[in-house]
Amino acid sequence: MKAAIQELMDDHTVILRMLGVLEGMCRRLSDGGRVESVDLDSALDFIAIYADQTHHGKEEDYLFTAMERAGFPRDGGPVGMMLIEHRQGREFVQALRLAAKGLKEGSPSAAEDAMSAASGYAQLLAHHIFKENNILYPMALNAIPKEDWETMTRDFARVEAERMGPVKRAGYEALVARLETVYPPLEKGRNVARQSGACPPR
Numbered sequence: 001m002k003a004a005i006q007e008l009m010d011d012h013t014v015i016l017r018m019l020g021v022l023e024g025m026c027r028r029l030s031d032g033g034r035v036e037s038v039d040l041d042s043a044l045d046f047i048a049i050y051a052d053q054t055h056h057g058k059e060e061d062y063l064f065t066a067m068e069r070a071g072f073p074r075d076g077g078p079v080g081m082m083l084i085e086h087r088q089g090r091e092f093v094q095a096l097r098l099a100a101k102g103l104k105e106g107s108p109s110a111a112e113d114a115m116s117a118a119s120g121y122a123q124l125l126a127h128h129i130f131k132e133n134n135i136l137y138p139m140a141l142n143a144i145p146k147e148d149w150e151t152m153t154r155d156f157a158r159v160e161a162e163r164m165g166p167v168k169r170a171g172y173e174a175l176v177a178r179l180e181t182v183y184p185p186l187e188k189g190r191n192v193a194r195q196s197g198a199c200p201p202r
């Protein structure tokens with residue numbers, strides 16, 4: 001296993017844990033309970049910085065670019081599909097951000113909107129991660145030449161240093177662990193894509 005791919009898969013493990021937290025938040029709201037604004041804001045910060053800016057940044061700016069050089073088109077095929085799903089994820093996150101604002105302002109539809117956006121995002125991203133781990137990354141491992149992997153490992157270290165900010169990887173992992181204790185996933189480490197019924201899409 002190349003170090004760069006191992007790093008992306010390690011990112012996925014942490015992101016999947018946060019998806020479990022989102023579903024825990026969803027269940028809390030569905031039961032008529034309360035999700036603290038500070039916790040929802042922390043989850044949104046993790047999604048924006050750790051998942052999107054840093055992890056998707058490593059993929060879009062370096063892995064997918066190396067795959068493109070190896071012959072995979074960016075406008076279609078598996079790389080194009082992953083890019084479409086990244087954009088769909090950003091739309092769910094934007095909806096969740098609006099719902100979080102509504103919850104703070106006491107909007108009557110905010111809890112429903114938050115559940116819809118959070119469960120939609122969790123399901124989309126869990127399936128997306130499954131496809132990357134099991135289909136896209138093996139394709140990349142076969143296609144990308146050795147020298148590109150060496151450069152990519154250095155590029156990833158720079159992306160983390162520049163984009164993850166002062167919280168750093170350890171800080172985000174600590175955040176996930178704290179939120180897991182407040183909004184426990186159904187089963188720790190379980191693939192949230194299979195948690196149907198926990199917080200069904202509305």
Ligand SMILES: [Fe+2]
Pocket residue numbers: 008012055059129132
């Ligand atoms: Fe990914």
